[in-house]
Amino acid sequence: MGKNILLGITGGIAAYKTAAAASALTKLGHNVLTVMTESACEFITPMTLQSLTGNPVEVEMFSPPERFEVKHISLADRADVTLVAPATGNFIGKLAGGIADDLLSTIIMATRSKVLIAPAMNVNMYQDASLQENLAILEERGYQIIEPESGYLACGYEGSGRMPEAETLVKRVQEHLAVKDLSRFKILITAGPTREPLDPVRFFSNYSSGRMGYALAERAAVRGAEVTLISGPTALDPPPGVRLIGVEQAREMKEIVMEELAGKDAIIMAAAVADYRPADYQEEKIKKQEQELNQVALKENPDILSAVRENKTEEQVLVGFAAESGRILERGRDKFRSKAPDMLVVNDISRSDRGFAAETNAGYILTGDKELELSLRSKIKFAEAVLDEIKELAFQAGG
Ligand code: CTP
Numbered sequence: 001m002g003k004n005i006l007l008g009i010t011g012g013i014a015a016y017k018t019a020a021a022a023s024a025l026t027k028l029g030h031n032v033l034t035v036m037t038e039s040a041c042e043f044i045t046p047m048t049l050q051s052l053t054g055n056p057v058e059v060e061m062f063s064p065p066e067r068f069e070v071k072h073i074s075l076a077d078r079a080d081v082t083l084v085a086p087a088t089g090n091f092i093g094k095l096a097g098g099i100a101d102d103l104l105s106t107i108i109m110a111t112r113s114k115v116l117i118a119p120a121m122n123v124n125m126y127q128d129a130s131l132q133e134n135l136a137i138l139e140e141r142g143y144q145i146i147e148p149e150s151g152y153l154a155c156g157y158e159g160s161g162r163m164p165e166a167e168t169l170v171k172r173v174q175e176h177l178a179v180k181d182l183s184r185f186k187i188l189i190t191a192g193p194t195r196e197p198l199d200p201v202r203f204f205s206n207y208s209s210g211r212m213g214y215a216l217a218e219r220a221a222v223r224g225a226e227v228t229l230i231s232g233p234t235a236l237d238p239p240p241g242v243r244l245i246g247v248e249q250a251r252e253m254k255e256i257v258m259e260e261l262a263g264k265d266a267i268i269m270a271a272a273v274a275d276y277r278p279a280d281y282q283e284e285k286i287k288k289q290e291q292e293l294n295q296v297a298l299k300e301n302p303d304i305l306s307a308v309r310e311n312k313t314e315e316q317v318l319v320g321f322a323a324e325s326g327r328i329l330e331r332g333r334d335k336f337r338s339k340a341p342d343m344l345v346v347n348d349i350s351r352s353d354r355g356f357a358a359e360t361n362a363g364y365i366l367t368g369d370k371e372l373e374l375s376l377r378s379k380i381k382f383a384e385a386v387l388d389e390i391k392e393l394a395f396q397a398g399g
Contacts, residue, residue, distance in 0.1 A: 001029070002028075002029040002030045002031055002136070003030050003031070003080040003081065004030070004031050004033060004078045004080050005025055005030050005031065005032045005033065005077055005080065005081055005082075005083065005173060006033050006035065006075060006076075006078070006079035006081070006082040006083070006107065006113065007021075007022055007025075007032050007033065007034045007035070007049075007053075007082075007083055007085070007101075008034075008035050008036075008037075008082065008083065008084035008085075008087075008104045008107070008108065008109065009034065009035070009036045009037070009040040009044065009049070009084075009086070010036075010037045010039065010040050010084065010086060010087055010088045010090075010091040010104070011037060011038075011040045011042055011043060011088055012038025012040075012043065012047075012086035012088050012120045012121065012163075013043055013086075013120075013154045014085070014086035014118075014120035014154075014162070014163035015040055015043040015044040015086060016044060017085075017086075017163055017164075017165060017169070018044075018085045018086065018166070018169070019044060019048050019052060020165075020166035021048060021083075021085065021166035021169040021170050021173075022049055022052050023052040023053075023166075024166055024167075024170045025170055026052060026053050026230070028053065028170070028174070030177075031055065032052075032053040032055060032056075032228070033053075033055055033075060033078065033079070034046075034049040034050075034053060034055065034057045034058070035057070035058045035059070035075065035103055035107060036049070036057060036059050036104070037059075037091070037102055037103075037104055038059065038102070039088075041059060044282060046059060051052045052219050058075065058103055060068065060105065071145035074109055075107050075111075075166050076107045076108075076110035076111035076112075076113075077110075077112075078110070079098030079107075079111050079113040080113060080177060081113050081114050081115075081116065081173055081176045081177060082107075082108065082111055082113050082114065082115045082116065083115075083118070083169065083172075083173055084104070084108070084115065084116070084117050084118065084119055085116075085117075085118035085120070085146070085163060085169055086119070086120030086163050087118055087119050087120065088116045088119075088120070088121060089119070089121050089125050089126075089128070089131050091104075091105070092117065092119060092131065092134050092135060092138065093130070093131070093134050095108060095117075095134075095138060095143075096133075096135075096137040096138055097134075111355065114142075114144065114176050115142075115143045115144070115235050116143070116144045116145075116146055116173065116176070117135075117138060117143050117144070117145050117146065118145075118146040118148070118163050118164065118173055119135065119145065119146075119148055119161070119167060120148060120161065120162065120163035120227065121148075121153045121165070122153060122157055122159070122161055122353075123153060123157050123158070123159030123160055123161045123162050125161065126148060126159075126160055126161040128174055129162070142291065144172075144176075145165075146163075146164060146168070146169065146172055147162075148160055148161050148162050148163055148164070149162045149164050150162065150267070175222050175240075178222045179223065180222055180223060180224030181223055181224065181391065182223040182224045182225035182387065183223075183224030183225070184224075184263050184390065185220075185224070185225040185226070185266070185391075185394070186225065186226045186228075186263055186264045186265050186266075187217075187220050187226070187227050187228070187264060187265065187266045187267075187268065187390075188227075188228045188230065188257065188260055188261065188264045188266070188267045188268070189213050189216050189217050189220070189224045189227060189228070189229050189230070189237065189267075189268045189270060190213065190229075190230045190231070190253060190257060190268070190269050190270060190271035190273075190304070191208075191212070191213020191214055191216075191217070191230070191231045191232070191234070191270050191271050192208055192209075192210035192211045192213060192227060192231045192232035192234040192271055192272070192333060193205045193206045193207070193208040193210075193232045193233070193234075193252055193271070193272050193274070194232045194247070194248065194249055194250045194271065194273050194274045194301075195232065195233060195248045195249060195274075196249055196250065196274045196276070196277035196278060196301070197277075197278070197280070197281055197327075198249075198278040198282065198286070198296065199250070199281070199282040199283075199284065199285050200282075200283075200284070201285055201287045202286070202287055204274055204276070204277065204278065205232075205274065206272050206274065207272075208232070208234075208271070208272035209234060209235070209236070210231055210232070210234030210235075210236050210378050211233065211236065211358075211359070211379050212270050212321070212347075212361060212382070212383070213229065213268070213270035213271060214229070214231075214234070214238075214239060214329050215379040215380050215382070215383040216268055216270060216308065216383045216386060216387065217229045217239050217242045218239035218240075218242070218380070218383070219380060219383045219384055219387055220361065220383075221239055221240065221241040221242050223387065225393075226243075227239075227242045227243065228242075228243045228245065228260055228264075229242050229243065229244045229245070229345045230245045230247060230253060230256050230257055230260065230271075231244060231245070231246055231247070231271070232246075232247060232248065232253065232271060232272075233246070233248065245260075248276055250273045250277065250301040250302065251277075251301065251302060253273065253304060253369075254302050254304045254307060255269065255337035257304055257307075257308060258307065258308075258311065259312060259318075259393065261308060263367075264316060265315070265316065265394055266316065266317040266318075266319065266390050266394060267308055267312065267316060267317070267318050267319065267370075268303070268319040268321075268386075268390070269304065269305050269318075269319065269320050269321060270309070270321050270345075271304075271339075272323065273301065273303075273304055274301055275300065275301055276299060276300055276301060277299055277301055278296055278297070278298060278299075279297035279298060279299040280297065300365045305318070305320050305339055305341060306339065309339075309340060309341065313399045314397065315394075316397075317342045317343065317363055317390055317393045317394050317397060318341045318343075318385070319341055319342065319343045319344070319345065319390060320335070320336075320339055320341035320344045320345070321344070321345045321346075321347060322335045322336075322344055322345070322346045322347065323347050324335070324346055324347065324349065324350075325348065325349050325350035325351045326350065328346055328347075328348050328350075328363065328364070329346065329364055329371075332344060332363075332364055332366055333366065336366045342367065342368070342393055342397075343365060343366065343367045343390065343393060344365075344367075345363060345364075345365055345366075345386055345391060346363045346364040346365075346366065346368045347361060347362075347363045348362055348363050353376060358379075359378060359379060360376055360377060360378055360379065360382075361374070361376070361377065361378075361379050361382040362374060362376040362377070362382075363373055363382075364390050365385070365386065367389065367393060372385075372389065
């Protein structure tokens with residue numbers, strides 16, 4: 001369901017990114033109410049925002065109201081979340097000092113909604129002590145600061161002060177609007193590949209990107225869960241609010257999983273654990289030889305999922321992942337029976353648009369009494385569906 005998003009724009013060149021964010025939030029079904037300061041209008045016009053959001057844009061403090069209502073109070077009360085992007089140094093100073101001398105600063109003083117602030121300015125201004133103190137004051141009061149990124153700045157400088165792209169702004173707003181239906185839920189997730197070393201410079205591994213496990217971690221955290229992510233090497237950043245424990249080998253992953261198992265409501269094993277490792281690790285780098293190297297002995301790795309199944313309580317929901325190709329549903333059913341988790345998520349890895357390194361996924365969710373087909377969708381949406389089913393199972397298990 002769409003929410004009321006109060007969007008404040010102050011005078012900075014980054015305002016063009018805010019226009020893109022306003023458009024994206026509107027497309028997601030939200031009602032975006034824009035308030036611009038007069039200096040914001042030097043960079044972008046109210047007409048741009050009005051066209052993108054389909055709502056009138058407010059600038060003036062004392063323009064005659066269409067209906068009788070105190071404008072700053074009615075806007076402040078309607079907001080489910082407030083985003084100020086870009087926020088100039090001057091505007092941040094005003095908020096920190098309790099000055100309300102225009103429509104936007106007055107609304108922010110009056111609103112009870114969460115306020116997100118996206119500073120954007122020259123690197124030296126951003127590093128200025130008064131600005132940093134003002135940001136610390138705002139954080140202390142419960143405002144959330146969307147940290148600027150480093151890079152090329154419009155003023156010609158390189159450094160921190162660049163407002164993140166629209167996509168990040170949208171994500172942060174969405175996080176605040178998300179239903180926290182998994183709060184008090186503790187989830188352990190494994191993700192990514194494992195690496196099984198052969199010698200100091202070589203290892204066996206697989207193509208797992210970690211995306212599915214990280215998407216699960218991100219969505220679970222956004223929905224309020226306490227998430228521990230145990231991950232093999234990936235190129236991904238840990239999602240905000242998630243506790244990440246990095247590992248390399250399957251045996252190391254198993255050890256950490258067993259240490260972390262107690263007290264978790266759900267254990268999701270999305271990692272692509274290497275089934276085998278080189279039997280003899282060579283302390284010294286293997287040299288190229290005259291004859292062919294045609295034997296590397298492999299030894300079986302421990303099955304982490306089975307170890308968890310044997311040690312978990314009845315209330316803990318254990319979720320396995322199966323990467324299958326061909327007759328995936330049949331193979332999935334077999335794996336569900338043989339590995340006996342509480343739920344098995346079957347992925348189709350036979351096509352490039354799903355499974356392993358893809359952005360999207362499709363497959364099945366199997367539980368003792370249900371077979372649910374998940375059509376092709378983003379890994380984030382796939383993760384949401386998996387979490388919905390886990391929540392249902394956990395409630396059935398008495399969680
Ligand atoms: N798994 C595990 N430990 C292993 C191997 C797999 O915990 N040593 C987990 C995976 O994280 C996944 C599930 O078991 O949740 C199934 O993994 P998959 O590789 O599809 O199944 P395998 O049992 O390895 O079967 P196969 O390789 O024959 O498909």
